Amino acid sequence: MRDYAKELPEHGEKFIGENDLFLEIFHRYHGSQQPGRPPLLFVHGAFTGSWMWSKYIPHFMAAGWDSYCINLRGHYKSRSVDFTQLTFEDYLEDIREAIAEVVDDSGGPPVVIGFSMGGILSQKLAESVEIAGLVLIDSSICRQVHDEVPYQGLAPQAPGLVVPAPARGEQFSADETCEDIAFQRKYLSMESGKAFGAFSFHFGAKGVSVDGARIACPSLVISAVGNDDDDRRGRAAARHIGGEYLGLPGTTHTGLLVGQRYREAVSRIMDWLARLQDCSLPGATRPNGLNGA
Template identity: 30%
Template sequence: MSGSSRSPPELELVTESPADEPGSRPLLFVHGAYVGAWCWSEHFLPAFADRGYTAHAVSLRGHGDSGGSLYTAGIDDFVADIRRTVERVDRSPVLVGHSMGGVVVQRYLQRYDAPAAALLASIPPQGMTGLTFEFALRDPTTWLQFGVLQTVGPGLTSPRVLRRALFSPDLPDDRVERYGRLVQQESPRALGELSGPVVTGRVPNDVPTLVLGAGDDAIVPSWATDATARAFGTDATYVPGVAHAVMLDTGWERVVATLVDWLDGIGATAG
């Protein structure tokens, strides 16, 4: 039974539009766990608007300023949120999902059409089991900190530990601290579903798909990114020197440049 209510929740949609008439297909950015649309507003939305794209970012239910219950929301509810948002914008957008948002986009693509999709530091179709085990062994202190975040909220989140998990060593301390104040708890139901296979069966190989890995990702290692790429019948592209939070970390400009090159290559500028 779905965790969604009878009346779908209101969803926060943040949009940056180009100064001139848009000449490119719109983009819809889907965030990962513990954050909201704000993570795209910092750099990505204005950067893509400057390049002629209408760039949208949605906060999934229970995240950011969206309505709905965080604690009963599951992955299928997040898929429904993407679907409602796609129907809300003017033209069918290219979907860009990060981390948990990447695997939500993967499940969306099994059910609905999309002109193209980019999966950034995405959880692989098989879910988090192997990733969590590897992460816990490699850095148990940071792994336990995520448990603190989930249990009591962001108030006791250590910026130092947050940096180890999500950011590069050279990201300024004030930015790490500011982002730490903006993170939130995640849906227990969604986290439970992520612990096992999330996307089973075939994914559409006819949808142009970019699978992009962060070269210094402490959460999603290269073997997991490669697994996602294999599922989509493509090769992974890696941006070196970037940590898991690719939209906020130092080097975010190189991630944008990689996305723009890919969008040009698939003809997204033609809309």
């Protein structure tokens, strides 16, 4: 099995805050220096950790972006905690702490890139915390988007105290090889039932309300599209926060990060970041699609 986390370039590591959150710091490659670029903060989803960004990070380093990957409390190499007690609000506090650390280290607010559970956490935080931009990759949806495009045929289950790691017993998916899945299987871990109970409609949650009008930063929403409802849901999520939208038919939730077509998402994010940087220059105006809500 190819372990992409062990192939990451040399980088910095530190533990932050009273919960010893593990933060990985990847500086842009020498020679790719670009003035005026905000740093990037990557926020993982449920069951995972910073390792889930292993395919992405080298691309952003090579393109001249400083990247920070946080691990929420209890995840990957962050200090072990009691998952039965962790809440959605605890994870929000972890991201606040990571943003503060990035600002102290780099001198400015980051663009936050959130996947899945990390996406709904990042949306909620963007209501009240200054960030330079927001990228959501197949994010868990907020209550307002679910009201507009609800999931059909759900048989919600109570999450219990903890949610076991996905078994990933399949050998491949539409956009993942057996090696891609084996990589995830090696690292996947349990998740907080209380957190799932707050945001996951699959576990009977009422959902997290997000006030899109309070998210003032530019944003981009990327969705894995398996059917028309996936596309409608992604478009609704982008409208709700005033962002751009990219739907990728034939991709899967985890495949967007570690599958065979992950470069399509990376390429769109790179393009969006380049335009974000251009419109931040003196005298520039934001082009269509980079307007905050």
